Amino acid sequence: MDVIKLGMIGLGTVGSGVLAMIQEHADKIYAVTGRRLVLKTVMVRNLAKHQDVAEVVHLTTDLDDILSDPEIQIVVEVMGGIHPAKEVITQLLQAHKHVVTANKDLIATEGADLIRLARANGCDLMYEASVAGGIPxxxxxxxxxxxxxxxxxxxxxxxxxxxxxxxxxxxxxxxxxxxxxxxxxxxxxxxxxxxxxxxxxxxxxxxxxxxxxxxxxxxxxxxxxxxxxxxxxxxxxxxxxxxxxxxxxxxxxxxxxxxxxxxxxxxxxxxxxxxxxxxxxxxxxxxxxxxxxxxxxPGAGALPTANSVLSDITTVVKNMILKTNGNSFNRYSQALPLATPAQVKDRYYLALTLPDQPGEMQKLTTVMAQINASFSQIVQQAGENGQARVMIITHTMSKEQLHELQQRLTALGTITLHCAYRVIE
Amino acid sequence: MDVIKLGMIGLGTVGSGVLAMIQEHADKIYAVTGRRLVLKTVMVRNLAKHQDVAEVVHLTTDLDDILSDPEIQIVVEVMGGIHPAKEVITQLLQAHKHVVTANKDLIATEGADLIRLARANGCDLMYEASVAGGIPxxxxxxxxxxxxxxxxxxxxxxxxxxxxxxxxxxxxxxxxxxxxxxxxxxxxxxxxxxxxxxxxxxxxxxxxxxxxxxxxxxxxxxxxxxxxxxxxxxxxxxxxxxxxxxxxxxxxxxxxxxxxxxxxxxxxxxxxxxxxxxxxxxxxxxxxxxxxxxxxxPGAGALPTANSVLSDITTVVKNMILKTNGNSFNRYSQALPLATPAQVKDRYYLALTLPDQPGEMQKLTTVMAQINASFSQIVQQAGENGQARVMIITHTMSKEQLHELQQRLTALGTITLHCAYRVIE
CATH class of the missing domain: 3.30.360.10 (Dihydrodipicolinate Reductase; domain 2)
Known part of the structure; x- marks a missing residue:
């Protein structure tokens, strides 16, 4: 029994990449895992659109063709979106299929539920491709x-x-x-x-x-x-x-x-x-x-993302061989509070416009002094309609100070803060 | 039984880093693995030199204190060098201890023997720290x-x-x-x-x-x-x-x-x-x-390298929990021939000196034409003792062509090739 059969939900860019990699890199995967991967069934919305691959995989619009097929042990979800992807993965895990997904929206927002469900069913749930495409x-x-x-x-x-x-x-x-x-x-x-x-x-x-x-x-x-x-x-x-x-x-x-x-x-x-x-x-x-x-x-692209999906699949296969499925992808868990705006300190780039007349620059420097912040670099350029554009790099200040700066500038009425971007040295 | 006891051979820069990390990051390691790591015994050459840590670990000069201690399940080897490190690791594996090492010389040259021995004894042998220090x-x-x-x-x-x-x-x-x-x-x-x-x-x-x-x-x-x-x-x-x-x-x-x-x-x-x-x-x-x-x-340094050692240790610990020790760190194996010099093609930077007189540069260009190679960039500078120094970037050529160029230039007698460095775009 050295063949492992897979199902897939969705056949877009990443799905096509997964199909291609399973076929083209079969020897390498066999060398590493001792198993041959076969993509047996793919669920798509429109059968007619995918006839070019109908000879190599079984195409279906019915999820049950995958759910009720005991030969299919691992399913790749690349349909995207939160619903019905969550419901689909829920059914797959309940049917004791291991799941590999590239779905960042779903994992970020509903991951906790699915991770619990996977553990409860002794299944693997892996999602390396959900972050930064081809970077592991x-x-x-x-x-x-x-x-x-x-x-x-x-x-x-x-x-x-x-x-x-x-x-x-x-x-x-x-x-x-x-x-x-x-x-x-x-x-x-x-x-x-x-x-x-x-x-x-x-x-x-x-x-x-x-x-x-x-x-x-x-x-x-x-x-x-x-x-x-x-x-x-x-x-x-x-x-x-x-x-x-x-x-x-x-x-x-x-x-x-x-x-x-x-x-x-x-x-x-x-x-x-x-x-x-x-x-x-x-x-x-x-x-x-x-x-x-x-x-x-590469952060995206069919093959780089497919490679991350395949690295998840080979990990699931290794776990199957070692009979160690059902452990969470990430085992680190602790409850931390959110940091407060007063705790978070950075340097900022600020771009402002102010009336190009005496006293306006002094208003700005006065506000900065009031909130106890200071400049590291400053450039002033002539703007339009009698306005000057001022670009600043500040010394380190907290987000609380930044918020106060924004409020005080708004209160002045004549100075507009266009942006405040963090500076990373 | 949530405590796992370790031994260590050597207490130099990396060894001290491992000792510090096991103590300082105990909580994170516990959070991830559910186990507490305790470094019990460290073998050193000179007991007097390490008295500063004698209160936290048992220091010994006798390997048998580790080999015959059934409590010690994992041993870190950071003594370095090929001999007697190979003999020490051999004894450790034969005593059914899992081994983590940072020893690149040993793994590069004698790794195959040790990897076989580890498998035969159902032990893990990991060596992430042997390449590129803190980079996993x-x-x-x-x-x-x-x-x-x-x-x-x-x-x-x-x-x-x-x-x-x-x-x-x-x-x-x-x-x-x-x-x-x-x-x-x-x-x-x-x-x-x-x-x-x-x-x-x-x-x-x-x-x-x-x-x-x-x-x-x-x-x-x-x-x-x-x-x-x-x-x-x-x-x-x-x-x-x-x-x-x-x-x-x-x-x-x-x-x-x-x-x-x-x-x-x-x-x-x-x-x-x-x-x-x-x-x-x-x-x-x-x-x-x-x-x-x-x-x-970071490619080296006590703590970055120690982190790679610790990542190996936590992997061994996970394998112990899952009862999956004894699988090779690297499972990819195939026999490939060496590529021939004619197959390996690159661009090169060449630096030469030649007599600063008419005809010499022509000799060089003639040799290049004879071996069917060509220049992409060339700079000539006045040198000492009537010599000119010529620096060249070539178009793509094989190593075979490069060797022929070296031989033909040597045969000419007047032109000296100082270096030929690969160019990476």
Whole structure:
């Protein structure tokens, strides 16, 4: 019995990659596991659309063809979305199938229920492909940082926004122009909302937080800011200050509390994340013992993501051979409170406009002094309609100070704060 | 029975780091494994030297105190060197102790025997710390690339030489000056031979080859060139050409043959390896499906290396709980032939001196034409004693062509080839 049969739900980009890899890398998988993988049945919505693979797999629109097939032991879920994916995986686990999924939305929001269900049924539930596509970051955190205390995990975990920001920086384009090109080249979807508003990155940071700190953080527990309001002049000014503007997800341990945020940030050109361009992703893990390590690779794409799915499948197969299925992918669990805004300290890049007349700059410096914050670099440029544009890099300040600054500037009435981006040295 | 007792052989830099981590990270390890680790007995050569830890561990000079102690289930070997480390580990495995080692020399050269012995005794033998210190590269290749076909693994895997080359590039120092400073700062040993002649990197590439291609390559099967002959002017010229000179280990699949080499190489400033500076390490893995991924972090140091040892220990502990000990760390095994010099193709940087007189340059271009190779970039500088120094970047050529070039230039008598370094774009 050296053949293991699989089912799959969905046959889009990643699903096609999984099908191709199972066929093309069968020998390597056999060499490593001693088993031959056969993808037996694939559930799709539209049979007619997938006739090109009808000769190599059994296509069906009926989930029951997989649920009730005792030969199928492992099922790959690549249909995406939260519903009905959750209900489908629930049925699969109840039917004692091991499940491998690339579904970050589902794992980030409903993962806890499914993980419990998998354990209760003695099944594996693996989801390496849900974060950072081809980069094997979840298994690495779970296995290789098991004895270290991770203090921060941060990264560029969305390829679409990184492609857009790279083009804005390198070509001098506006956000709208860069988005349009990204859509034409297939790096952005026709409805890019989840990517450009940061939600996709937020889901990934939730999963990374679970693995790094053992703590479930909810979407409403932290701020998520996308890149759809990023101005070309701030991208330019970042470069002039010696930084690159990136959409960065941060999850950090602060005084035994947890802080998570997804937002544009200025990354020093000397920082390893600064060189991560276009659709690539990278995750930097800071361990108390190990220091800074960086994991870099393709963040999306059919084959890179399929490789993460296949690494999950081979792990499930090894567990089947060793009869050790049913252990959670991530075993680290502890309840941590959220860090307070007063605890979270960073440097910030601020862009403001103010009337180009005597006394206005003094108002700004007075407010900064009132909240006990100070400047590190400052540049003033002539703007339009008698306004000056001022770009600042601050010294370290707390999020509480930042919020107070925003309130006091609003109260002044004449100064507009366009953005406040974290600075990463 | 939630306590697991360990022994350790050696208490140098890494051993002290392991002792500290077991104590300081006990809670995290307990949270992940449900077990408390206790380092019970440490074998040292000189009891008097280690009295500072005599209160927390039992110190001994007698291996039998560990071998015959049924409470000790896992032993960490950090004594280093091939003999008597091999004999010690052999006795430990025969006594049914699981072994975790950081000993690259031993694993690279005698690993096969020990791996067989571990399996035969149902014991784990793990050695993540043997390659690239704190970077969890071996477990990542074994687990996360199990379904992909790796086609190349290359990297900066020796911190001492990378520190020296970084200082030569950034400070303009000679090799001798940079080595002296590295020794003063503790980045190079008083006898740096194994590091600067590339042997340490060669051992690591042998282990990376085993994991990436399933094939054992011996030290005498490939060329190892260190950095002790690197000239400051070639470091400078590399920069002028848009490259950084690094000691790079390469293991590559070429037409189903395997090619391994350790040698200085010119790395394009746009390549992710170019930004890996000082004592840091990085390994780039190219998978057929996943494309290029990079793993970056500290290559040495007490705590980073100790973290890799601890990640092995927690894996052994998990295996003990699941009763799955005795499976090889790396399960990929196949016999591949060595690639021939005609199959291995790269671009090269060449530095030559020749008499600064009419006709000499023509001799050089004639030889290049004879071997069917060509230049991409060329710079000539006035040298000493009527000699000109010529620095070239070639188009792609095979190692066979390179060897022929060397022979023909030697035959000419007037042209001296100082170095031929691989170019990595």
């Amino acid at each position: 970051i979840l298994r690495t955190i779970a296995d290789s940082f098991a004895a270290d205390q991770i203090t921060e995990v941060k990264g560029i975990v969305n390829g679409t926004t990184n492609y857009i920001l790279t083009q804005m920086a390198q070509q001098g384009w506006t956000y709208a122009a860069a988005l349009k090109q990204a859509q034409q080249l297939g790096f952005a979807e026709s409805d890019p909302t989840n990517d450009v508003q940061g939600k996709d990155a937020a889901y990934k940071m939730m999963i990374l937080s679970q693995f790094s700190f053992g703590t479930q953080v909810n979407l409403e527990d932290f701020e998520t800011t996308g890149i759809d309001a990023v101005a070309a002049q701030d991208v330019r000014q970042a470069t002039a200050f010696g930084y690159v503007l990136k959409l960065v997800g941060v999850a950090r341990l602060v005084d035994q509390g947890i802080f998570v945020e997804v937002a544009p940030a200025l990354v020093s050109v000397h920082h390893p994340l600064a060189g991560v361009n276009n659709e690539n992703n990278a995750v930097m893990v800071r361990g108390q013992a190990v220091g800074d390590t960086l994991f870099y690779g | 590269i071996l477990r990542t290749i074994a687990d996360s690339f199990a379904a992909d076909q790796i086609t190349e693994v290359k990297g900066i895997v020796n911190g001492t030489t990378n520190y020296i080359l970084t200082q030569m590039a950034q400070q303009g120092w000679t090799y001798a000056a940079a080595l002296k400073q590295a020794q003063q700062l503790g980045f190079a040993e008083s006898d740096p031979t194994n590091d600067v002649q590339g042997k340490d990197a060669a051992y690591k590439m042998m282990i990376l080859s085993q994991f990436s291609f399933g094939t054992q390559v011996n030290l005498e099967d490939f060329e190892t060139t260190g950095i002790d002959a690197v000239a400051a002017q070639d470091v400078r010229q590399a920069t002028a050409f848009g490259y950084v000179l690094k000691l790079v280990g390469v293991a590559r699949l070429v037409d189903q043959g395997i090619f391994v080499e350790v040698a200085p190489a010119l790395v394009s400033v746009h390549h992710p390896l170019a930004g890996v500076n000082n004592e840091n390490n990085a390994v780039m893995v190219r998978g057929q499906a996943v494309g290029d991924t990079l793993f970056y972090g």
